[in-house]
Amino acid sequence: MRxxxxxxxVALWLVVWLALVGMSGGVWAQEVSGPEDSAxxxxxxxxxxxxxxxERAETxxxxxxxxxxALETLRGQIAEWREKFLVAQGANKQRIATIQNQLAALGPVxxxxxxxxxxxxxxxxxxxxxxxxxAPVSAAEEAYSRANGIITEIDRIIRERxxxxxxxxxxxxxxxxxxxxxxDELSAALSGLWNEFDANRKSxxxxxxxxxxxxxxxxxxxxxxxxxxxxxxxxxxxxLRVHDRxxxxxxxxxxxxxxxxxxxxxxxxxxxxxAVLSSGFVGFKGxxxxxxxxxxxxxxLIVRWLSDRLFPDxxxxxxxxxxxxxxxxxxxxxxALAVFVVLADVARxxxxxxxxxxxxxAVIGFPLVLLTGLVLFRTGQFLLAQIDLGATPATEDLxxxxxxxxxxxxxxVVVAVVGPLLWAVGYxxxxxxLIYPSVTTLAVLGMVVVLQRLVSDLYALVxxxxxxxxEALLPVLVSFALTLAAVPFLALVWGARVTDLTEIWSxxxxxxxxGDTRISPTDFLMFAVVFGIGYMMTRLIQxxxxxxxxxxxxxxxxxxNAIVSGLGYVGIFVSGLVSITSAGIDLSxxxxxxxxxxxxxxxxxxxxxxxxVSGIILLIERPVSExxxxxxxxxxxxxxxxxxxxxxxxxxxxxxxxIPNSDLISGxxxxxxxxxxxxxxxxxxxxxxxxxxxxxxxxxxxIGEAHPMALANPAPQIYFRAFGADSLDFExxxxxxxxxWSLTVKSDLNHEIAKRFAEEGIEIPFAQRDVWLRNPEVLRxxxxxxxxxxxxxxxxxxxxETTDDGEIP
Numbered sequence: 001m002r003x004x005x006x007x008x009x010v011a012l013w014l015v016v017w018l019a020l021v022g023m024s025g026g027v028w029a030q031e032v033s034g035p036e037d038s039a040x041x042x043x044x045x046x047x048x049x050x051x052x053x054x055e056r057a058e059t060x061x062x063x064x065x066x067x068x069x070a071l072e073t074l075r076g077q078i079a080e081w082r083e084k085f086l087v088a089q090g091a092n093k094q095r096i097a098t099i100q101n102q103l104a105a106l107g108p109v110x111x112x113x114x115x116x117x118x119x120x121x122x123x124x125x126x127x128x129x130x131x132x133x134x135a136p137v138s139a140a141e142e143a144y145s146r147a148n149g150i151i152t153e154i155d156r157i158i159r160e161r162x163x164x165x166x167x168x169x170x171x172x173x174x175x176x177x178x179x180x181x182x183x184d185e186l187s188a189a190l191s192g193l194w195n196e197f198d199a200n201r202k203s204x205x206x207x208x209x210x211x212x213x214x215x216x217x218x219x220x221x222x223x224x225x226x227x228x229x230x231x232x233x234x235x236x237x238x239x240l241r242v243h244d245r246x247x248x249x250x251x252x253x254x255x256x257x258x259x260x261x262x263x264x265x266x267x268x269x270x271x272x273x274x275a276v277l278s279s280g281f282v283g284f285k286g287x288x289x290x291x292x293x294x295x296x297x298x299x300x301l302i303v304r305w306l307s308d309r310l311f312p313d314x315x316x317x318x319x320x321x322x323x324x325x326x327x328x329x330x331x332x333x334x335x336a337l338a339v340f341v342v343l344a345d346v347a348r349x350x351x352x353x354x355x356x357x358x359x360x361x362a363v364i365g366f367p368l369v370l371l372t373g374l375v376l377f378r379t380g381q382f383l384l385a386q387i388d389l390g391a392t393p394a395t396e397d398l399x400x401x402x403x404x405x406x407x408x409x410x411x412x413v414v415v416a417v418v419g420p421l422l423w424a425v426g427y428x429x430x431x432x433x434l435i436y437p438s439v440t441t442l443a444v445l446g447m448v449v450v451l452q453r454l455v456s457d458l459y460a461l462v463x464x465x466x467x468x469x470x471e472a473l474l475p476v477l478v479s480f481a482l483t484l485a486a487v488p489f490l491a492l493v494w495g496a497r498v499t500d501l502t503e504i505w506s507x508x509x510x511x512x513x514x515g516d517t518r519i520s521p522t523d524f525l526m527f528a529v530v531f532g533i534g535y536m537m538t539r540l541i542q543x544x545x546x547x548x549x550x551x552x553x554x555x556x557x558x559x560x561n562a563i564v565s566g567l568g569y570v571g572i573f574v575s576g577l578v579s580i581t582s583a584g585i586d587l588s589x590x591x592x593x594x595x596x597x598x599x600x601x602x603x604x605x606x607x608x609x610x611x612x613v614s615g616i617i618l619l620i621e622r623p624v625s626e627x628x629x630x631x632x633x634x635x636x637x638x639x640x641x642x643x644x645x646x647x648x649x650x651x652x653x654x655x656x657x658x659i660p661n662s663d664l665i666s667g668x669x670x671x672x673x674x675x676x677x678x679x680x681x682x683x684x685x686x687x688x689x690x691x692x693x694x695x696x697x698x699x700x701x702x703i704g705e706a707h708p709m710a711l712a713n714p715a716p717q718i719y720f721r722a723f724g725a726d727s728l729d730f731e732x733x734x735x736x737x738x739x740x741w742s743l744t745v746k747s748d749l750n751h752e753i754a755k756r757f758a759e760e761g762i763e764i765p766f767a768q769r770d771v772w773l774r775n776p777e778v779l780r781x782x783x784x785x786x787x788x789x790x791x792x793x794x795x796x797x798x799x800x801e802t803t804d805d806g807e808i809p
Contacts, residue, residue: 189354534575679739
């Protein structure tokens, strides 16, 4: 199986990508067309021609004898029809919706009895209009379904053929019987090229044309040789000069100049190719090879440029931990891989020119596959050794990159062994589909790494930093986008067809259905744009209210915050409804989904909904506002933020406590500063027995009234509370202007009490206790009794005698 797409190289990737973007852009333009365009497309469709095309395609599919190229051409034609049918499905959409609303306004047809004549006539007229407007839509839907089925069948046939080709076994290159014939066919192909060139060289007509075009040919040839031989050297010299200078954005400018190592020599190759073709001596077969020279050269130059960027000389930074003395070695491996891939493509071109047999293709291609596998194996081993020897990455990002590089290197080693073995036993297509795409994959991954480094350098240049911050969000997002953009390239490299990618895009544009409504990417785009505009307007209005309007009113800060927060919730809700309506999504079509969601809310989300509703109640009733000193559930502190789900309280030790809003609504909450900051502080004090109580009362009143935070009305109150166990107990009760200063006021009053009592000789007693012992004689000690004398030996009775059986007689 010919897999030329996998070996085209990096040079054609950009072209393919631009083609995909252009094609998707055209499709997108069709998708976002208005109702008038949809109606025009629906009116322009010739269904007779479509039926002929569809029948021809179905006949080819049933026969199963068409070539892959013929099937691809037929598929392209069917895909164009399908695009027209997709656009035509939106014809008369607004008018159909209007008529359906009119019919709904008339109400259902009565089941019994007769309907008013004018209403019946109007209903019949509306149904007739609705049927006429829906006719092209129904026809487009039916044709779209038929076209979609045909495309699916064609894709299935092509994929089956590709799979069969991969597992098919052919001649083994190790069979000596094929060697002589392969050499003969190769020699015949080269001789044919030379004979064609020699015949043209001897032709007088060709010679006359050459003499006529000689100035142009010589100019192209000389310029091409100069650019090819000196282009890389010029770019390298200029790059070194830029890198040695202390220039802002030095890495970016060095990258741009390094592109000259590819562009200048490629221009030289193009000029040389034009010089050869303009000579007129190259025939038809030779021109096939000559026109491919710029492509082959571009592949070599791009791989060499990538290796220079990934593994530069000297102490320049590199994305991988490869020592400077080993970087030249890995660059040689990369160049060798590119050379062998290009030679494999040259062999394919010679096979087409010389019409080689399968055995000749197997024999000629095997040495190239074997050499590619050897270099790929050595490259994988080298990268594994360098990664293992490198230092442990300091960041998780570098650690991830090294782990991925180690995985790729191991896969390269496995492919390098399996690929040549498959070719040797006869599975040439499977081997070719494995080893050359693996080499190209390495180039694609290297390109992604280089572009990610460029994004980081551009970010550093734009932000004015010497080096981009590793945690910056924008470079990370762009790098992730580059990684995703590489997926289509990798898919093409590993055998995917361009039509496979376009089919994925078509499925994505087709969207999905919710009830009777089809949601497409344009609906998502419209939803995002309208919702974004509504959200920004809501934030702007909130900012204007918070900073300009509300501060000039007499509304307290808690009320201002409630108004701003409530406006934010209403604005987001309205923005969501407007964006859904603007996207053309019928809310009635998602009633089932809403019902299922309500069941889920009732069971699994009831706490969240309860907190949300409690937050709305807090904003409306405002029993608690920001800045209030509250106590709830044993937690005391200041309210710092009231959100839609919870309230944040800052305690006096500066820690944040998150309280669910439902606790503030259903629980007991003590608000010390709600409405005003007035509050009472109580300071207890005790004096010794025998002190003049009236004097103490007057002195405490004087102390309380003298404090600046105490209100004169009501005045501080002094109470003689009780005769305590150790003192006469008094209390000072003072109403403060700001209860938030209660601890400070208590401290001030205690200091003043201690000072004034010391000046007046008033004693503040401490606790005293008298201890009575009920049995004091125990502590004095009781007389000790004399010890009893030990018994004499004679007084000890003899041991009783026992019988033989152990019993006492």
